[in-house]
Amino acid sequence: MNFIPLKSGKSVEGDEIKAYKSETKGPSWIYIMAGVHGDEVEGVYVVQKLYEWLQNQEDIQRPTVIIPILNVDGYRAGTRTNAHAVDLNRNLPSKDWTNKGREAKYNPGTKPLSEPENIYLDKLFQKYPPKLIMSFHSWKPFINTNGDCLEVAQFLERYNNYEIVQDEIAGHPTPGSLGEYAQQEYNSPVITFECPLLASGKSLKEIWDENAVGLQALMRSNLLD
Numbered sequence: 001m002n003f004i005p006l007k008s009g010k011s012v013e014g015d016e017i018k019a020y021k022s023e024t025k026g027p028s029w030i031y032i033m034a035g036v037h038g039d040e041v042e043g044v045y046v047v048q049k050l051y052e053w054l055q056n057q058e059d060i061q062r063p064t065v066i067i068p069i070l071n072v073d074g075y076r077a078g079t080r081t082n083a084h085a086v087d088l089n090r091n092l093p094s095k096d097w098t099n100k101g102r103e104a105k106y107n108p109g110t111k112p113l114s115e116p117e118n119i120y121l122d123k124l125f126q127k128y129p130p131k132l133i134m135s136f137h138s139w140k141p142f143i144n145t146n147g148d149c150l151e152v153a154q155f156l157e158r159y160n161n162y163e164i165v166q167d168e169i170a171g172h173p174t175p176g177s178l179g180e181y182a183q184q185e186y187n188s189p190v191i192t193f194e195c196p197l198l199a200s201g202k203s204l205k206e207i208w209d210e211n212a213v214g215l216q217a218l219m220r221s222n223l224l225d
């Protein structure tokens with residue numbers, strides 16, 4: 001797949017947020033993104049490796065947008081939140097956005113979409129409407145689904161054996177999250193892919209290795225058509 005750099009976004013501290021789109025166009029796009037939480041290096045690594053791999057696959061032609069690291073300031077600083085200490089995954093303008101974060105690490109910001117990183121993300125969504133978003137995080141390994149993407153999660157589970165958590169069933173409210181917002185505003189399902197943490201004893205390479213075959217097969221699968 002050939003990719004073209006998109007106009008970069010700007011973080012709170014003025015750093016470039018890079019994004020790329022495939023040369024293959026379509027009415028809607030697969031998003032592969034990471035680094036919403038800056039300290040979740042495992043997810044960033046998996047997306048980096050997947051992106052490298054995709055660039056060498058001439059046989060895959062799929063409208064795709066790649067955002068390697070959304071929260072570039074947090075990534076540089078090693079923090080979950082951005083430089084305003086806001087959790088970008090609680091700051092999106094979903095219907096249930098609230099200014100009450102349960103804990104400091106879930107600080108939703110002063111108002112919905114207050115943060116430049118999310119404004120940039122939303123502009124990309126407007127210009128290149130998502131059909132499925134896969135956002136890579138890290139925690140205990142599981143695959144969280146929002147909206148109609150259970151089949152995709154089950155496909156991946158066959159390779160990595162991560163537990164599937166369906167938001168509709170788990171009932172764990174995440175106001176202002178991408179999972180809620182993208183579904184409401186763009187009718188796009190969201191896979192929040194939680195990679196294992198380095199603290200679990202696995203290396204970045206091992207985390208990629210246990211996901212490579214499944215993610216590569218998914219990119220070739222008609223589940224994404």
Ligand SMILES: [Zn+2]
Nearest residue numbers: 037040137138
């Ligand atoms: Zn996260």
